[in-house]
Each structure stands twice: as C-alpha cells, then as structure tokens.
Amino acid sequence: MTPVRHLFSSSPSSIRSIPFICQISVMDADPSTFAADILPSPEQLHNARSKLIQTLPSKGIGLAEARRHLYEDLVPGFNRQSQSPYYYGFVTGGTTPAAVLGDNIATQADQSPQVHLPNDTVATDVDDRALSMVCELLALQPEQWPHRIFSTGATASNVLGLACGREFVLQRAAASADASVAELGIAGAMRAAGVGEVRVLTTVPHSSLRKAASIVGLGRASVQDVGIPTPRHKIDWATLEAALQLPRTAYIIAVSCGEVNTGLFATTGADMQRLRQLCDKHGAWLHVDAAFGLLARALPQGEEFSKILEGVAGLELADSIAGDAHKLLNVPYDCGIFLSRHLALGTHIFQNPNATYLNIPSTTATTAHQIPSPLNLGIENSRRFRALPVYATLSAYGREGYSSMLQRQIRLARAIARYIGSSAEYELLPRGMAEGEIYIIVLFRARDAELNAGLVKRLNALRRLYVSGTVWEGQAAARFAVASWMVDVERDLKVVVDVLTEVAKGEW
Numbered sequence: 421m422t423p424v425r426h427l428f429s430s431s432p433s434s435i436r437s438i439p440f441i442c443q444i445s446v447m448d449a450d451p452s453t454f455a456a457d458i459l460p461s462p463e464q465l466h467n468a469r470s471k472l473i474q475t476l477p478s479k480g481i482g483l484a485e486a487r488r489h490l491y492e493d494l495v496p497g498f499n500r501q502s503q504s505p506y507y508y509g510f511v512t513g514g515t516t517p518a519a520v521l522g523d524n525i526a527t528q529a530d531q532s533p534q535v536h537l538p539n540d541t542v543a544t545d546v547d548d549r550a551l552s553m554v555c556e557l558l559a560l561q562p563e564q565w566p567h568r569i570f571s572t573g574a575t576a577s578n579v580l581g582l583a584c585g586r587e588f589v590l591q592r593a594a595a596s597a598d599a600s601v602a603e604l605g606i607a608g609a610m611r612a613a614g615v616g617e618v619r620v621l622t623t624v625p626h627s628s629l630r631k632a633a634s635i636v637g638l639g640r641a642s643v644q645d646v647g648i649p650t651p652r653h654k655i656d657w658a659t660l661e662a663a664l665q666l667p668r669t670a671y672i673i674a675v676s677c678g679e680v681n682t683g684l685f686a687t688t689g690a691d692m693q694r695l696r697q698l699c700d701k702h703g704a705w706l707h708v709d710a711a712f713g714l715l716a717r718a719l720p721q722g723e724e725f726s727k728i729l730e731g732v733a734g735l736e737l738a739d740s741i742a743g744d745a746h747k748l749l750n751v752p753y754d755c756g757i758f759l760s761r762h763l764a765l766g767t768h769i770f771q772n773p774n775a776t777y778l779n780i781p782s783t784t785a786t787t788a789h790q791i792p793s794p795l796n797l798g799i800e801n802s803r804r805f806r807a808l809p810v811y812a813t814l815s816a817y818g819r820e821g822y823s824s825m826l827q828r829q830i831r832l833a834r835a836i837a838r839y840i841g842s843s844a845e846y847e848l849l850p851r852g853m854a855e856g857e858i859y860i861i862v863l864f865r866a867r868d869a870e871l872n873a874g875l876v877k878r879l880n881a882l883r884r885l886y887v888s889g890t891v892w893e894g895q896a897a898a899r900f901a902v903a904s905w906m907v908d909v910e911r912d913l914k915v916v917v918d919v920l921t922e923v924a925k926g927e928w
C-alpha cells in the first residue's frame with residue numbers, strides 16, 4: 421500500500437526527522453508510489469466501519485494499539501484521492517511531497533499563528549511570507565492586498581468577502597462609517613444607511629456563495645443570477661445594469677472565476693474594467709470567487725493559454741478574492757486564501773476586541789516590520805499553521821514548478837476533450853466549446869441514453885480512474901477534473917482513453 425502521511429512521532433524531539441513520502445519534484449511524480457485502487461473496496465469499507473470503536477473507552481487502548489487501529493483498520497477505508505493521479509472527481513487537488521512535509525511539521529510543532537508576537541515565534545512571519553508568495557505566484561502585488569489571510573477554504577473566503585462587502589456597501593450608502601454592521605448588526609446598519617436590501621449579483625455561482633450569503637445575514641435569496649441564458653457563463657449587461665437601479669438597494673458583485681461544471685470563466689479583462697466602473701458608480705463591492713481559477717494567473721503568456729489568461733485578467737481590480745490552496749496548489753486540507761485591498765475595513769470587522777491578555781500590537785498601522793495579527797483579519801482566533809505547507813511547497817517548486825504542473829493539467833484535459841469530441845460514443849459539453857476554452861475540467865456525456873444513465877458508475881467500476889457525475893441541461897453528465905500534481909499527459913491519456921473505450925464497447 422502507498423505510504424500514508426506519518427502524523428505521529430514517538431518522541432517530541434523528532435521534528436527534525438520527519439518521514440515523508442519521497443523527495444521528488446512537481447515535475448516528475450514516481451508512478452511506483454501511486455495508489456492502485458482509488459476507492460476502498462466494499463469489503464474494506466465494511467471492515468473499517470465494523471472496527472470503529474463504538475463508545476469512549478474508559479481505560480484507553482494506548483498509543484501502540486491506537487496506531488495499529490488507525491493504520492490497519494481505518495486507513496484502508498479512506499479513499500486515495502490524493503495518492504492517485506487518476507482521481508478526477510470534483511476539483512480536489514492532491515498533496516505535493518513538500519506540502520506534506522510542511523503539514524507534518526505544522527502538526528508536530530503545533531503553532532497557532534493568531535497574534536503577531538515577533539519575540540516569541542516566527543510563525544506569523546511565515547504566514548505573511550507565504551501569503552506574499554501566493555500573491556507573487558498569481559501576479560498580484562502583495563502590497564495591494566494588505567488584508568490577506570489563510571482560511572479553511574473557498575467557502576470561508578466567500579464568507580469573508582461578503583462580510584467585507586456588506587460592511588463596505590452600507591457605509592458607502594450612508595456616506596458614513598457609522599453605518600457599520602460590525603457595530604450595529606445588519607438590521608441596524610441597514611436602517612442607518614436607509615437601505616432595504618443588499619443584493620449579490622453574479623453568474624452561475626458556486627453553491628457556497630449562497631451558503632455564505634446565508635451565514636452573513638444577507639440571505640440565500642439575495643443572490644441573483646444576472647447571466648445570459650445557458651450554456652454560457654457570461655454576464656448579461658442589460659440585466660446587470662437594470663438590477664443595479666433598484667431604490668434603497670446596495671450591491672455586491674460576485675464574479676465566478678472558474679465554474680465547477682465546465683471550468684468556464686465569467687469575465688475578461690475588459691469585463692473586469694467595466695465591472696469596476698459600475699461598482700465605483702454604485703458604491704458596490706467587487707468580489708471574485710476564484711477557488712480554482714486563481715492559479716491560472718501563473719500560466720505563461722501566449723496563444724496556447726490565451727483564453728484562460730483572459731478569464732483571469734483584471735482580478736487586480738477586485739476588492740476581494742477568494743481562492744483555495746487545497747485545490748490546485750495541492751496542499752493538504754484545509755487551506756483557503758482570502759485577499760482584500762481594504763485592510764482598515766477588514767480589521768474593523770474582524771477585530772477581536774478588548775482581549776487585553778493577548779497584548780495585541782496595533783494592527784492598522786502596518787509597517788514593513790509589523791505584521792497584522794491574523795486574529796484581527798479572519799474568522800478564527802486560535803488557528804492551524806496552514807501557512808507552513810504553502811510556504812514549503814512554493815519554496816520547493818517555485819513559480820516554474822507550479823506553472824508547468826498546471827500546463828500539464830490543462831494539456832491532459834484538452835487531450836481528453838479532443839478524444840471525446842472525435843469519438844462516436846461520447847459528446848463534449850457544453851456544445852460548441854472550443855479547445856482553447858478548456859481549462860482543467862472536461863464535461864461530457866454518452867450519446868446513447870442507456871449508456872449515459874449509468875456512465876459514471878461504469879467508468880468508475882473498472883477501478884482504474886474516478887470521475888464524478890453532474891447534471892447538464894437537465895440530463896446526466898460526467899466530468900473529468902484534472903487537479904493532481906502527479907499528472908503526466910501521455911501516460912494518463914492512455915488510461916483515460918482505455919477506460920472510455922472499454923465502457924463504450926460495453927466491456928464493463
């Protein structure tokens with residue numbers, strides 16, 4: 421079986437001798453370490469479940485037995501999505517060896533970067549460096565994104581974005597910082613601003629945007645789709661501009677920068693400029709959900725990726741950006757990215773007030789030597805050292821490692837799309853999708869209705885790869901999401917084509 425991350429060490433002094441999977445670069449994954457089976461067998465699942473300890477033991481089974489129990493009883497019941505390049509479900513990403521190393525150290529050293537205490541630990545410095553390197557990788561100026569923080573994921577980052585947005589738009593509507601949700605609550609701030617409704621205008625939003633709207637008190641019903649009719653993801657400008665005219669209404673515009681079913685982008689650089697102008701005119705906040713789209717900004721210029729680069733152009737015009745590191749950056753769960761250009765606004769919302777025992781240095785007057793305390797920038801006070809795996813993997817592989825990894829992922833997705841587009845049995849979706857528009861997702865269905873109904877099950881039943889299902893225009897569809905650092909175009913295409921061919925021939 422593939423080695424599993426070693427989360428435990430017998431002695432606390434062994435931090436320097438962390439075992440890790442293998443010393444290989446993002447460039448050349450070693451197939452001998454791949455998991456043979458991506459999903460546990462029904463027997464393994466049953467076995468793991470049956471061995472779960474049912475009630476709290478009064479005496480405890482001890483460390484040695486607990487270790488055996490975890491490795492022998494439970495681990496075989498987990499899926500091996502991060503250990504296989506042939507896991508194409510959802511957009512999960514794997515874990516690079518350097519990220520695993522960083523994550524193991526984060527666990528063993530158990531730092532909690534919340535207050536910047538430069539005389540006690542370097543943890544917040546690492547946090548800040550990692551976020552700054554993320555900005556550099558994405559061609560964003562770190563100093564333009566002073567409110568930046570690692571979150572638990574893009575969902576949490578969308579919550580942060582909408583929380584900043586609602587504060588901003590109500591203060592704008594009132595032309596006064598007194599109309600503050602942070603101080604008065606949403607109802608009080610809306611009353612103070614004379615605003616009856618805060619709307620979130622978007623196109624094909626990820627489900628988490630509605631969840632975020634629910635959490636921050638705007639409500640799922642506040643999210644309004646202003647896209648042109650299917651299948652495209654573009655903004656219908658007439659609908660958007662009409663939506664912006666309502667009386668006593670304030671607005672957050674949320675850009676879907678990479679949609680999960682198709683990988684399509686909502687905007688171009690010119691669109692982002694137009695959105696920026698509209699937001700400035702209407703006092704609106706411009707948020708971008710770029711959970712997995714964001715990394716596309718690390719691609720090289722040129723014809724091959726021009727459509728993708730166009731989809732992530734102009735993000736620097738946004739007020740806030742949500743991203744995921746546990747997706748395409750291939751670090752372990754959980755790690756999201758949040759960037760905002762408005763530090764004072766952010767610290768006003770997220771400040772942990774009057775915790776004098778924490779002796780927090782001032783966070784608003786940031787100098788080169790002063791790093792804002794993370795507990796005043798995000799949801800958590802105590803928090804995991806999520807920065808370390810990011811720091812480790814970006815240091816190990818650099819801009820080129822990540823750029824070439826993403827290029828391989830896109831090339832594999834396009835090669836799969838080419839095969840599907842030219843096959844008699846399968847159909848590439850959305851219809852009319854050009855090859856240059858394909859990012860890391862390939863949406864398709866079988867032309868034969870009966871085959872299509874069981875397609876995902878049949879593809880996965882061969883146990884050589886894993887795809888997830890979805891619904892497209894009311895019908896079942898399947899989806900390849902290429903997101904692992906272990907991707908190799910030629911090697912993986914062969915597996916995919918073999919499986920698609922076998923299933924089409926009915927040899928499942």
Ligand SMILES: *Cc1c(COP(=O)(O)O)cnc(C)c1O
Pocket residue numbers: 511572573574575576626628678679680709710711712744756
């Ligand atoms: C995955 C995803 C999210 C949610 O991210 P989590 O990491 O699961 O919280 C939000 N938006 C988009 C576009 C996504 O792809």
